[in-house]
Every structure is written in C-alpha cells, then in structure tokens.
Amino acid sequence: MKPDILVICGPTASGKTALAAALARRFGGEVVSADSMQVYRGMDIGTAKPTRDETLGVPHHMLDVADPSENYSVARYVAEAVPIVDDILARGKLPIVAGGTGLYIDHLVAGRQFAPFEADSGLREELQARVRSEGLAALRLELEQVDPEAAARIHPNDEKRTVRALEVYLSTGKTITQHDRESREVPPRYTPLTIALNFQERPWLWERIDRRVDEMMERGLEQEVRRLLADGVPRDCTAMQAIGYKELAAAILEGRPVSNGAEEVKLRSRQYAKRQLTWFRRDRQAHWFQWEKIPDFSAALAFSTELVTGSGLQ
RNA sequence: GCCCAGGUAGCUCAGUUGGUAGAGCAGCGGACUGAAAAUCCGCGUGUCGCUGGUUCAACUCCGGCCCUGGGCA
Numbered sequence: 001m002k003p004d005i006l007v008i009c010g011p012t013a014s015g016k017t018a019l020a021a022a023l024a025r026r027f028g029g030e031v032v033s034a035d036s037m038q039v040y041r042g043m044d045i046g047t048a049k050p051t052r053d054e055t056l057g058v059p060h061h062m063l064d065v066a067d068p069s070e071n072y073s074v075a076r077y078v079a080e081a082v083p084i085v086d087d088i089l090a091r092g093k094l095p096i097v098a099g100g101t102g103l104y105i106d107h108l109v110a111g112r113q114f115a116p117f118e119a120d121s122g123l124r125e126e127l128q129a130r131v132r133s134e135g136l137a138a139l140r141l142e143l144e145q146v147d148p149e150a151a152a153r154i155h156p157n158d159e160k161r162t163v164r165a166l167e168v169y170l171s172t173g174k175t176i177t178q179h180d181r182e183s184r185e186v187p188p189r190y191t192p193l194t195i196a197l198n199f200q201e202r203p204w205l206w207e208r209i210d211r212r213v214d215e216m217m218e219r220g221l222e223q224e225v226r227r228l229l230a231d232g233v234p235r236d237c238t239a240m241q242a243i244g245y246k247e248l249a250a251a252i253l254e255g256r257p258v259s260n261g262a263e264e265v266k267l268r269s270r271q272y273a274k275r276q277l278t279w280f281r282r283d284r285q286a287h288w289f290q291w292e293k294i295p296d297f298s299a300a301l302a303f304s305t306e307l308v309t310g311s312g313l314q
Numbered sequence: 315g316c317c318c319a320g321g322u323a324g325c326u327c328a329g330u331u332g333g334u335a336g337a338g339c340a341g342c343g344g345a346c347u348g349a350a351a352a353u354c355c356g357c358g359u360g361u362c363g364c365u366g367g368u369u370c371a372a373c374u375c376c377g378g379c380c381c382u383g384g385g386c387a
Binding site: 035072074075077078101102114160168179237238246271275279281 | 341343345346348349350353355
C-alpha cells in the first residue's frame with residue numbers, strides 16, 4: 001500500500017530535527033512534531049525544540065500548543081494533530097511526522113479511539129489518593145474483579161496502568177480490555193513510510209547526548225528552568241517531568257550546583273534513549289539509518305530521498 | 315627506605331573460619347492504548363593485582379613481587 005505520510009523517529013539526539021526539516025524542504029513538506037514535551041510553551045532549550053534557523057523556513061506544527069501547567073495527553077495530541085496532517089494532505093503537501101514520542105506517533109497513525117470521558121474529572125486523583133491510603137494491592141484486587149484480563153496483563157507494581165484501567169472502567173462502565181479490543185479494529189488512519197535514526201554504536205549516541213546537554217547549559221537551560229519555577233509551574237505536573245527540567249529544578253531547589261544536575265540530565269537522557277530504541281525497534285516496517293561516529297548528513301539525506309521517491313510518497 | 319591500610323564486576327564496596335563470589339549504582343534486553351522525557355518487568359556482565367608454596371582443593375592461609383592511599387623518615 002502506498003504511503004501517505006513520512007515518519008522520522010529515533011532516540012533523543014539522533015538528528016531527527018535536521019533530517020525532517022531538510023526533507024520537508026526538498027519535497028515541499030511540512031513538519032508535524034510528535035514530541036510530548038515540545039508541545040509546551042517556554043520549554044525550548046531543554047526540549048531541543050527546533051530553533052528558527054533549524055526549521056529552514058519550513059512550517060513546523062504541534063510545537064508550543066500548551067501551557068506547561070496544563071497536562072497534555074496523547075488524546076489531545078491526536079485530536080490536534082490529525083486535522084493538521086489532513087490539512088497538509090488536502091493542500092497536496094507531504095506531512096512529515098518527526099519526533100521521539102513513540103506513543104504519540106503510533107496513536108496518530110493507528111486511528112485508535114480514546115474512551116469518551118473527561119480526562120480531568122478528578123477521578124484519577126481520587127484513585128491515586130486511594131493507592132496512598134489503601135495501597136496498590138487493594139486497587140489491584142478491585143481490578144481483578146471487574147477486568148481479570150487487564151489484571152493479568154498489568155504487573156502488580158505498575159501503579160499507572162492499574163489506576164488507568166480502573167479509571168476507564170469507572171468512568172465509562174466499559175473495561176479497558178474491551179475498549180482496547182474495539183480500538184484495535186479501527187483501520188489505520190495513515191500509511192506511514194518510517195525512517196528510524198540511530199548510531200551504529202551506543203557510545204557514539206552517548207557522546208552526542210553529552211555534548212548536547214553541555215550546549216543546553218551554555219544556552220541557558222538553568223534560566224529557562226528558573227523561569228518556569230518563578231511562573232509557578234507545579235513541580236509535579238507533566239511538563240516538569242521532562243528530562244533536563246526535573247533534574248535542574250531539583251538541583252536548584254536543593255541548593256546543589258547545577259553542574260551536578262546537568263550530569264544527571266546526561267544520565268537520564270541516555271536511559272531515555274534506550275527506552276525509545278526499544279519502542280521503535282518494535283516497528284518491523286521502519287527503515288533504519290545508522291549514523292557513523294561522525295554523522296554524514298548527505299548520506300542520510302540520500303538514503304531518505306531514495307526511500308521517499310521509491311515508495312511513491314512523492 | 316620503614317610502618318600501616320587496601321588491590322574482588324564499568325564504579326563504590328561486601329564476602330568466603332579453604333569447596334572458583336554478590337549488593338547498590340552504571341549497563342543490557344523487554345513491555346507499553348487519555349501522565350509516555352512517564353511507568354513497569356527481566357538479566358551479573360569477573361584471570362578475586364602478579365607469582366611461588368602449603369592443600370584433594372587457594373579468591374581465602376604463608377612467602378616474594380608489583381600497584382594505590384596514608385604515616386614515619
């Protein structure tokens with residue numbers, strides 16, 4: 001089946017931004033970011049949001065669409081990104097979905113539906129409070145009653161998924177298992193041509209990450225974090241869970257040197273990159289481009305261009 | 315030069331009254347359906363500094379050597 005959108009994915013610091021912009025330029029496309037943290041306004045340096053120069057004059061969507069104190073979600077991402085992708089297609093241009101949040105990419109492409117209820121009903125907070133007072137095991141017992149399949153699938157220690165499963169059941173009357181089953185029957189929304197980026201050797205990626213964190217510090221990540229704190233962005237909100245922000249905020253508030261926090265950022269970024277790779281490796285359709293130690297950008301561009309033209313995308 | 319302490323996993327260290335070793339962190343692999351840069355699961359990866367000796371058996375005991383840190387000169 002002929003693809004209709006291009007997806008550029010890969011771990012953090014693998015060069016997605018530059019490749020996406022260059023390809024958009026070459027094929028007259030527009031970039032749709034798929035990044036759970038670049039959606040927040042005022043979080044530019046730490047999320048490595050494309051700078052004005054880096055966009056190469058190409059339209060970039062799904063950046064700066066939320067306030068850091070809002071809690072963004074996959075559901076909201078899909079609701080906002082789908083009309084944008086459709087519009088790009090309607091204008092006869094190429095949508096280039098680029099980002100490191102695998103969950104967002106998958107949901108955008110797959111067409112899955114979300115349980116129809118308000119995310120901010122307060123139910124989740126109630127359930128979390130119960131976890132603290134009664135213990136996770138109590139909620140798990142409850143889940144076993146209403147949705148044994150989900151209970152079997154979700155690990156006893158996985159608080160987030162246990163809470164989520166109960167949340168879906170309590171607010172819709174339908175189990176998450178049932179919901180997922182129905183959701184899987186929905187036909188995919190798009191047919192992606194996927195290019196995944198990585199480095200041939202893991203340490204080469206680490207070097208990239210380290211260097212990038214150093215650059216972030218030079219560009220004033222500390223000030224960016226202080227600004228968010230001064231603006232009263234709660235430390236427990238989603239935006240402040242972003243790597244780079246939570247570590248520096250902790251260092252600042254605990255009176256540790258920020259350089260100490262920066263080292264933590266490097267470590268957490270490496271670990272994050274590994275989880276991203278696990279996610280993207282699952283996609284057997286993805287075309288991997290593996291950088292050498294010294295990235296050869298024109299080689300990546302040639303590789304991608306051939307795929308795009310060869311697939312009939314353009 | 316002498317005295318003391320120590321050399322065990324990538325790092326910090328535990329341990330074996332002699333039967334080829336285990337924690338934390340790091341690392342590796344995996345999962346993931348409205349928090350996903352989140353969350354969760356699995357895996358020990360090793361010339362126990364080197365070299366002789368004692369012993370059925372040495373990482374462990376003994377000798378010598380090397381290295382590191384501290385002290386005395």
